[in-house]
Amino acid sequence: MRWVKWILPAILAVNGAVMILVPAWWYPRVPGVIETGAFNDHFVRDIGAAFLACALAMGWALKDPVRGLGAAAASATFLCLHAVIHLIMPFCGTSVPWPLLARDFPGVFLPAILSVLIVRSCRRRAAKVEA
Template identity: 80%
Template sequence: MRWVKWILPTILAINGAVMLLAPAWWYPRVPGVIETGPLNEHFVRDIGAAYLACALAMGWAVKDPARGLGVAVASATFLTLHAAIHLITPFCGTTLPWPLLLRDFPGVFLPAIISLLIVRSCRRRAMRAEARPC
C-alpha cells in the first residue's frame, strides 16, 4: 500500500502537464471549466505550472517527509486557497451552490484535504526526527 501516497503527486503532475502541453484539449474536458469564460491558453498554462510545482513538492514530501515539510506546506497552501475560491464562488451566484460544490469535490476539495493530511504527516515525521538524540 506504499503506492497510495503517490496518488496525489501523480494526479497533480498529470493535470499540470496536460494543462501546459495541451490547454485547448484540457479546457472543455474538466467539468465546470468552460463555464468560467473563454479559453485563455496562457492562463491555463500558468495554472498548469502551479499544479506541476505542487506535484513536485508533494512528491518530495512523500519521499522524504521529515525534510519535505516546507514544500508540502507551500503546495498545500496553493491547493487550499484554490479550494477556498471554489468554496466561496458558488455562494455568490444565483444558482444553488450544492451541485457546484459536489462537482468540484473530487478535483478541487479532495486534493486540498489530502495535501493537508500530507503536511500533518510531514510535521509529525519532522518532530520525531528532531526528538531523536544525536
C-alpha cells in the same frame, strides 16, 4: 500501502503536465471549467505550472519529510486557497450552489484535504527523524 500517499502528487503532476502541454484539449474536458470564461491558453498553462509545482513539492516531502515539509506546506496552501475560491464562488451567483460544490469535490476539495493530511503525516515523520 505507502504508495497511496503518492496518488495525489501523481494526479497533480498529470493534470499540470496536460494543462501545460495541451491546454486547448484540457479546457473543455474538465467539468465546470468552460463556465469560468473564455479559454486563455497562457492562463491555463500558468495554472498547470502551479499544479506541477504542487506535485513536485508533495513528492519531495513524501521522499524527504524533513527538507521537503516547507514545500509541501506551500503546496497545500495553494490547493486550500484554490478550494476556498471554489467554496465561495458558487454562493455569489444566482444558481443553487450545492450541485457546483458536489461537482468540484473530487477535483478541488478532495486534493486540498489530502494535501493537508500529507503535510500532517510528513510533519509527524520529520519530528520522529529529528527526535
